Amino acid sequence: xxxxxxxxxxxxxxxxxxxxxxxKNLIKDLGRDNIIIEVVANGAxxxxxxxxxxxxNDISSENEVAGRIYNLSKLGVDFAACRNSLAxxxxxxxxxxxxxxxxxxxxxxxxxxxxEGYSYIKP
Amino acid sequence: xxxxxxxxxxxxxxxxxxxxxxxKNLIKDLGRDNIIIEVVANGAxxxxxxxxxxxxNDISSENEVAGRIYNLSKLGVDFAACRNSLAxxxxxxxxxxxxxxxxxxxxxxxxxxxxEGYSYIKP
Amino acid sequence: xxxxxxxxxxxxxxxxxxxxxxxKNLIKDLGRDNIIIEVVANGAxxxxxxxxxxxxNDISSENEVAGRIYNLSKLGVDFAACRNSLAxxxxxxxxxxxxxxxxxxxxxxxxxxxxEGYSYIKP
Numbered sequence: 036x037x038x039x040x041x042x043x044x045x046x047x048x049x050x051x052x053x054x055x056x057x058x059k060n061l062i063k064d065l066g067r068d069n070i071i072i073e074v075v076a077n078g079a080x081x082x083x084x085x086x087x088x089x090x091x092n093d094i095s096s097e098n099e100v101a102g103r104i105y106n107l108s109k110l111g112v113d114f115a116a117c118r119n120s121l122a123x124x125x126x127x128x129x130x131x132x133x134x135x136x137x138x139x140x141x142x143x144x145x146x147x148x149x150x151e152g153y154s155y156i157k158p
Numbered sequence: 159x160x161x162x163x164x165x166x167x168x169x170x171x172x173x174x175x176x177x178x179x180x181x182k183n184l185i186k187d188l189g190r191d192n193i194i195i196e197v198v199a200n201g202a203x204x205x206x207x208x209x210x211x212x213x214x215n216d217i218s219s220e221n222e223v224a225g226r227i228y229n230l231s232k233l234g235v236d237f238a239a240c241r242n243s244l245a246x247x248x249x250x251x252x253x254x255x256x257x258x259x260x261x262x263x264x265x266x267x268x269x270x271x272x273x274e275g276y277s278y279i280k281p
Numbered sequence: 282x283x284x285x286x287x288x289x290x291x292x293x294x295x296x297x298x299x300x301x302x303x304x305k306n307l308i309k310d311l312g313r314d315n316i317i318i319e320v321v322a323n324g325a326x327x328x329x330x331x332x333x334x335x336x337x338n339d340i341s342s343e344n345e346v347a348g349r350i351y352n353l354s355k356l357g358v359d360f361a362a363c364r365n366s367l368a369x370x371x372x373x374x375x376x377x378x379x380x381x382x383x384x385x386x387x388x389x390x391x392x393x394x395x396x397e398g399y400s401y402i403k404p
Contacts, residue, residue, distance in 0.1 A: 041269050046299060046404060053169060053201055057265045060242045064263035078299055078404075119306045140310035142303045142402060146287050149400035154272035156265060157280045157403045158169060158201075164392050176292060176324055180388045183365045187386035277395035279388060280403045281292060281324075 040071045042148040044141075044157045046078035054158040055103045058112060067110060073148060077117035077141030084116055084135050085126055108134045117141030163194040165271040167264075167280045169201035177281045178226045181235060190233060196271060200240035200264030207239055207258050208249055231257045240264030286317045288394040290387075290403045292324035300404040301349045304358060313356060319394060323363035323387030330362055330381050331372055354380045363387030 041061070045054050058072060076084065086101050108114055115136045121128060128137055138144040149155055164184070168177050181195060199207065209224050231237055238259045244251060251260055261267040272278055287307070291300050304318060322330065329346050354360055361382045367374060374383055384390040395401055 039269050039273060041265075044402070057200075060263045061265045061269075064266045070269075077303075140306045142287075142307045143310045145402055146285050146307075146316075146400040150285060150398075152273075154269040155278055155401055156167070156268055162392050162396060164388075180323075183363075183386045184388045184392075187389045193392075275396075277392040278401055279290070279391055 036069065038069050038071050039065065040148075040151070040153040041073075042145055042153045042155055043072070043074045044145055044155065045074065045076050045080040046141075048080050048082055050158050051080065051083055051100045055100065055107065057156070057158055058107055059103075062110065062112075071153075072111075073113040073115060073144075073153070075115045075117070075138070075141050075144050075148075077120045079120075079124070081116045081120045081126065082124055084114070084131055105132070105134075115141065115144055117144075159192065161192050161194050162188065163271075163274070163276040164196075165268055165276045165278055166195070166197045167268055167278065168197065168199050168203040169264075171203050171205055173281050174203065174206055174223045174227075178223065178230065180279070180281055181230055182226075185233065185235075194276075195234075196236040196238060196267075196276070198238045198240070198261070198264050198267050198271075200243045202243075202247070204239045204243045204249065205247055207237070207254055228255070228257075238264065238267055240267075282315065284315050284317050285311065286394075286397070286399040287319075288391055288399045288401055289318070289320045290391055290401065291320065291322050291326040292387075294326050294328055296404050297326065297329055297346045297350075301346065301353065303402070303404055304353055305349075308356065308358075317399075318357075319359040319361060319390075319399070321361045321363070321384070321387050321390050321394075323366045325366075325370070327362045327366045327372065328370055330360070330377055351378070351380075361387065361390055363390075 043054055061070060083100050104114060113136060115138050118137050118139050120141060166177055184193060206223050227237060236259060238261050241260050241262050243264060289300055291297065307316060332347050350360060359382060360380065361384050362377065364383050364385050366387060
């Protein structure tokens with residue numbers, strides 16, 4: 036069976052908790068090899084990408100958004116940030132963790148992925 | 159003409175009112191035979207599935223969420239609940255009305271339906 | 282390359298700011314000729330369509346929702362309003378600006394567009 040593909044969209048910081056729980060349950064349900072997952076953050080939601088995510092010694096806790104993002108990235112989940120939103124939030128790209136992919140516009144990324152057959156989920 | 163297919167996603171209890179109005183208007187607009195509808199609830203939104211929905215004598219009112227869900231199910235609209243969310247809300251599956259379909263993970267259901275050609279709507 | 286196609290869904294008035302910024306950035310990123318955009322408003326979000334949008338002398342400001350809608354329509358972005366929602370908000374169709382397309386049901390429009398290959402975005 037071909038793997039399913041999904042792109043998650045988040046533009047509000049308050050939705051990180053439910054989104055990350057969704058991703059975790061999804062992997063548990065389908066099995067890691069049967070689903071390709073990309074999370075695209077734009078708007079205010081990009082702020083969490085800089086929130087202590089680089090401090091490796093602090094991100095082991097499953098209670099922290101940054102740690103949960105890091106742990107899912109280790110499982111092969113892709114995380115993207117919208118460049119326009121980073122600029123609007125005065126966040127420097129070079130300070131982002133290496134595993135975060137910066138895209139010119141988050142909305143474009145969401146459209147391109149859907150055109151490639153990805154399902155869309157907005158928690 | 160082949161029927162349209164749509165999957166509605168709800169993860170916040172406060173969105174039931176607008177979602178059920180959307181479904182009702184959709185059926186009225188396209189005609190019952192021209193649209194296949196499934197509603198997938200996860201997160202906190204699953205709570206309404208137990209809210210007096212079993213009390214047949216109380217669900218005739220169009221003003222109550224539970225009654226409106228029941229009435230739409232009679233019209234052939236499918237309603238699904240995420241098992242993970244039921245557990246998180248300490249809801250017993252056996253207490254759910256028979257017409258509610260329990261799925262292992264709501265997000266997986268939403269992805270599979272889109273892969274089958276369903277449109278996605280998040281009110 | 283064939284142009285990408287996207288339908289934006291808005292049902293809360295508070296989301297107009299982020300939606301219009303999304304549309305603007307999208308056009309800037311892909312180029313006007315490479316993307317076909319329709320915005321479908323239903324629920325309470327239709328109210329902005331009447332909010333001074335007809336007063337041409339007041340809509341030059343990029344700070345006002347109505348002005349930004351008007352300016353994007355000039356760039357070829359389509360804006361649609363749900364007839365059910367207009368009625369629910371006691372808004373007269375004949376008072377809407379000419380460039381607003383009234384559709385019988387906003388949800389139907391969103392489903393039809395996705396069935397035609399449009400991506401779906403809900404800011």
